[in-house]
Amino acid sequence: MGRYVVRRLLQMIPVFIGATLLIFLMVNVMGDPIAGLCGDRQCDPATAAQLEKEFGLDKPVWQQYLTYMGNVFTGDFGTAFNGQEVTELMSTAFPVTIRLTIVAILFEIVIGITLGVVTGLRRGRPVDTGVLLVTLVVISVPTFVTGLLLQLLLGVEWGWIKPSVSTDATFDELIVPGLVLASVSLAYVTRLTRTSIAENKRSDYVRTAVAKGLPQRRVITRHLLRNSLIPVVTFIGTDIGALMGGAIVTERIFNIHGVGYQLYQGILRQNTQTVVGFVTVLVLVFLVANLLVDLLYAVLDPRIRYA
Amino acid sequence: MRGATHAKWAACAVAVALAATACGGDDSDSGSGTGSDSGAVLSSSWGDPQNPLEPANTNEVQGGKVLDMIFRSLKKYDPETGEAEDMLAESIETTDSQNFTITIKDWTFSNGEKVTAKSFVDAWNYGASLKNNQKNAYFFGYIEGYDKTHPEDGSKQSADTLSGLKVVDDKTFTVKLSQKFSTFPETLGYPAFAPLPQAFFDDHDAWLSKPVGNGPYAIDSYAKGSQMSLRAWDAYPGEDKAQNGGVDLKVYTDNNTAYTDLMAGNLDLVDDVPASQLQNVQADLGDRYLNTPAGIIQTLAFPFYDDDWNKAGMEKVRTGLSRAIDREQITETIFQKTRTPATDWTSPVLGEDGGFKEGLCGDACEYDADAAKRLIEEGGGLPGGQVKITYNADTGSHKEWVDAVCNSINNALDNERACVGNPVGTFADFRSQITDHKMSGPFRAGWQMDYPLIQNFLQPLYYTNASSNDGKWSNKEFDDLVDQANAESDTAKAIGLFQDAEEVVRDNMAAIPLWYQNGSAGYSERLSDVRLNPFSVPVYNEIKVG
Numbered sequence: 001m002g003r004y005v006v007r008r009l010l011q012m013i014p015v016f017i018g019a020t021l022l023i024f025l026m027v028n029v030m031g032d033p034i035a036g037l038c039g040d041r042q043c044d045p046a047t048a049a050q051l052e053k054e055f056g057l058d059k060p061v062w063q064q065y066l067t068y069m070g071n072v073f074t075g076d077f078g079t080a081f082n083g084q085e086v087t088e089l090m091s092t093a094f095p096v097t098i099r100l101t102i103v104a105i106l107f108e109i110v111i112g113i114t115l116g117v118v119t120g121l122r123r124g125r126p127v128d129t130g131v132l133l134v135t136l137v138v139i140s141v142p143t144f145v146t147g148l149l150l151q152l153l154l155g156v157e158w159g160w161i162k163p164s165v166s167t168d169a170t171f172d173e174l175i176v177p178g179l180v181l182a183s184v185s186l187a188y189v190t191r192l193t194r195t196s197i198a199e200n201k202r203s204d205y206v207r208t209a210v211a212k213g214l215p216q217r218r219v220i221t222r223h224l225l226r227n228s229l230i231p232v233v234t235f236i237g238t239d240i241g242a243l244m245g246g247a248i249v250t251e252r253i254f255n256i257h258g259v260g261y262q263l264y265q266g267i268l269r270q271n272t273q274t275v276v277g278f279v280t281v282l283v284l285v286f287l288v289a290n291l292l293v294d295l296l297y298a299v300l301d302p303r304i305r306y307a
Numbered sequence: 308m309r310g311a312t313h314a315k316w317a318a319c320a321v322a323v324a325l326a327a328t329a330c331g332g333d334d335s336d337s338g339s340g341t342g343s344d345s346g347a348v349l350s351s352s353w354g355d356p357q358n359p360l361e362p363a364n365t366n367e368v369q370g371g372k373v374l375d376m377i378f379r380s381l382k383k384y385d386p387e388t389g390e391a392e393d394m395l396a397e398s399i400e401t402t403d404s405q406n407f408t409i410t411i412k413d414w415t416f417s418n419g420e421k422v423t424a425k426s427f428v429d430a431w432n433y434g435a436s437l438k439n440n441q442k443n444a445y446f447f448g449y450i451e452g453y454d455k456t457h458p459e460d461g462s463k464q465s466a467d468t469l470s471g472l473k474v475v476d477d478k479t480f481t482v483k484l485s486q487k488f489s490t491f492p493e494t495l496g497y498p499a500f501a502p503l504p505q506a507f508f509d510d511h512d513a514w515l516s517k518p519v520g521n522g523p524y525a526i527d528s529y530a531k532g533s534q535m536s537l538r539a540w541d542a543y544p545g546e547d548k549a550q551n552g553g554v555d556l557k558v559y560t561d562n563n564t565a566y567t568d569l570m571a572g573n574l575d576l577v578d579d580v581p582a583s584q585l586q587n588v589q590a591d592l593g594d595r596y597l598n599t600p601a602g603i604i605q606t607l608a609f610p611f612y613d614d615d616w617n618k619a620g621m622e623k624v625r626t627g628l629s630r631a632i633d634r635e636q637i638t639e640t641i642f643q644k645t646r647t648p649a650t651d652w653t654s655p656v657l658g659e660d661g662g663f664k665e666g667l668c669g670d671a672c673e674y675d676a677d678a679a680k681r682l683i684e685e686g687g688g689l690p691g692g693q694v695k696i697t698y699n700a701d702t703g704s705h706k707e708w709v710d711a712v713c714n715s716i717n718n719a720l721d722n723e724r725a726c727v728g729n730p731v732g733t734f735a736d737f738r739s740q741i742t743d744h745k746m747s748g749p750f751r752a753g754w755q756m757d758y759p760l761i762q763n764f765l766q767p768l769y770y771t772n773a774s775s776n777d778g779k780w781s782n783k784e785f786d787d788l789v790d791q792a793n794a795e796s797d798t799a800k801a802i803g804l805f806q807d808a809e810e811v812v813r814d815n816m817a818a819i820p821l822w823y824q825n826g827s828a829g830y831s832e833r834l835s836d837v838r839l840n841p842f843s844v845p846v847y848n849e850i851k852v853g
Binding site: 032033034035036037038043044045046047049050051054081082083084088089092151152155156159162163164167251252253254255257261262264265267268269270 | 355356357358359366437438440441442444445457458459460461515530531532533534557558559560561564565567568570571573574701702733734735736737738739741742743774
């Protein structure tokens with residue numbers, strides 16, 4: 001187990017370097033960021049040169065990358081164009097997005113798995129068909145439509161919620177945005193769980209458990225569900241990274257000042273430091289989440305052992 | 308755009324505190340009953356400023372909005388007429404349009420410090436000094452000694468202060484310009500010329516995290532990137548005291564969300580109505596929707612560094628293109644009349660006296676398909692048989708109007724392929740392509756005035772090698788007329804000369820004027836006396852709540 005974890009951690013290094021390098025190059029290809037700082041006019045050349053020097057943009061790209069990575073390892077993610085340190089931006093943005101992600105994941109787990117179990121056990125019944133149809137609709141409607149629609153109905157027409165989330169972004173304010181963010185994944189989780197449950201219901205160990213005379217509740221939670229959850233856990237694990245980085249649309253609609261907002265603004269303003277910094281952290285989150293998922297397999301399925 | 312809370316969780320704590328006070332404020336509002344409440348706070352939409360909030364470093368509307376509330380300069384532009392009126396200035400005197408003696412009134416900063424001649428001189432020196440990276444440094448370019456504090460080639464500056472600025476006593480200082488510039492006093496309302504308190508220089512980081520100024524509002528708290536709370540400053544010495552208790556500026560990523568919040572009663576004032584809502588805005592807000600002229604003109608500029616566009620006869624092609632654009636139809640269908648077809652190169656906010664001359668463009672801006680076709684043929688046809696209009700596709704619904712302009716040109720010329728749009732992904736990339744002279748055809752050029760003077764609509768854009776002369780157009784006749792106008796001390800005569808210069812722009816069609824842009828805003832039923840100034844910023848201090 002320990003050796004496995006170490007091996008996985010070592011594998012992360014090339015992935016990490018590759019991902020950051022790619023992002024760094026992509027942002028650089030977009031052109032000179034200083035030019036956008038002076039509005040619809042040309043920056044005066046002297047100030048532009050001075051700014052380039054200050055942000056290190058006058059050096060060749062490989063050198064910029066090396067300096068940047070060197071700084072990152074000492075915890076310095078650089079400074080955004082508005083004079084704020086990127087770590088400061090992160091300290092305000094990440095807590096918000098993490099809360100949003102937690103709400104979304106909770107929705108996926110609670111609603112998604114429950115619906116999946118119910119439909120899996122009642123395959124072919126009206127409940128199953130009904131939920132299947134609903135998930136089909138949810139998957140096919142883009143997030144921004146669901147988001148704007150809910151915002152308009154709940155926020156403006158019925159006045160149940162505020163259409164935008166305040167700066168503190170507390171958990172109760174994030175319920176609706178979290179649901180919107182989770183909606184598509186939620187539908188996938190339902191379908192995955194359903195298929196998995198339906199398949200395992202006919203497996204030998206379940207039949208044995210039933211034959212042993214175990215109560216149905218115990219058969220489902222201990223034997224059936226535990227084994228059926230393996231693909232679902234993989235999905236949810238990888239989804240954590242996707243939700244955190246992919247919240248741009250939801251965050252825009254509900255005016256949440258999280259990671260998506262900072263990334264969007266960073267890209268528009270071609271702020272290499274902000275974009276690379278945030279993506280670096282997201283890459284790390286993604287890698288760690290994947291590792292945790294793999295370790296969870298062993299917990300869920302006793303047959304899996306890591307040497 | 309901004310920075311003092313380096314502690315990781317400080318920003319969050321501030322945000323919580325903000326929410327708490329805001330809630331408290333709401334309660335007292337509802338309890339006050341009828342009539343306007345001078346203590347009530349309104350909320351307004353905001354965008355995250357792009358640069359640190361220093362007066363000489365803020366060049367866009369969002370940061371300008373804040374500076375407009377917390378700073379007062381020597382002059383202030385009248386929200387209605389755009390005329391520069393004395394604010395802190397007791398008098399600005401000159402005999403030769405080059406040496407000015409400025410006397411200031413009794414005034415204090417909101418931290419109690421006195422505003423003295425030194426506050427101005429220090430602030431201007433700071434703005435002009437290359438090492439401070441101030442993006443508006445060029446505003447001080449007319450002052451003697453600027454070439455020393457801000458060498459054009461970026462070499463090391465040989466002086467830290469402008470030799471043209473001298474403090475005479477506490478209330479008086481003199482300015483010596485490097486050339487004659489008769490309308491110099493009228494430029495002094497621009498925020499870059501604001502005075503700065505000693506605190507700005509003593510502890511710069513602390514000042515940036517909570518700027519202190521001398522305007523009708525003082526900053527109560529500032530959570531960067533999310534919200535700024537401004538409160539009326541009770542001891543404000545000026546006459547334009549705030550008529551409300553304060554303003555909470557909330558950052559919105561998307562102006563659609565701000566509009567939805569306004570509809571839901573969650574926000575009081577939106578100063579940028581999204582294009583997609585223009586069709587509903589009358590029904591939604593009725594007379595609580597403002598659509599008034601702002602000092603913004605949109606044009607198509609040309610790359611004069613490209614020989615194809617600069618050879619003899621091309622002025623006919625450019626004029627032909629101008630006549631192939633049906634401005635009337637585009638402003639009506641695409642912009643729902645939030646733009647007005649342009650008939651000169653300035654803006655209606657200047658007023659007739661200020662140099663705006665309706666119809667100065669004449670036939671050259673009138674849609675006429677036959678004339679367009681003839682002119683382009685006479686001029687030798689479109690370079691390469693096709694024009695590509697370059698624009699940035701990330702903001703401002705530029706794609707829609709560029710496509711419409713191209714359609715109009717294609718229809719007028721009976722040629723499906725005469726004009727195509729050429730989108731560039733981001734504004735920054737668009738600007739850097741322009742700076743690198745990579746344009747191969749006309750490109751989008753917008754100009755928002757810095758101060759309401761005809762000079763500001765002409766010199767920075769068309770004077771040889773001027774700061775915003777993106778197309779690198781150069782014309783000796785134009786330059787001479789502008790020089791003469793700047794040296795002319797009689798305002799009416801100066802404006803006449805500027806208009807002569809504008810006619811040179813027309814005859815050469817240095818840029819195609821498209822339309823004048825309006826400022827738009829919508830507000831809740833709680834507010835009254837809302838209006839926009841010529842810079843399309845709400846006049847916050849006049850707004851009454853209740």
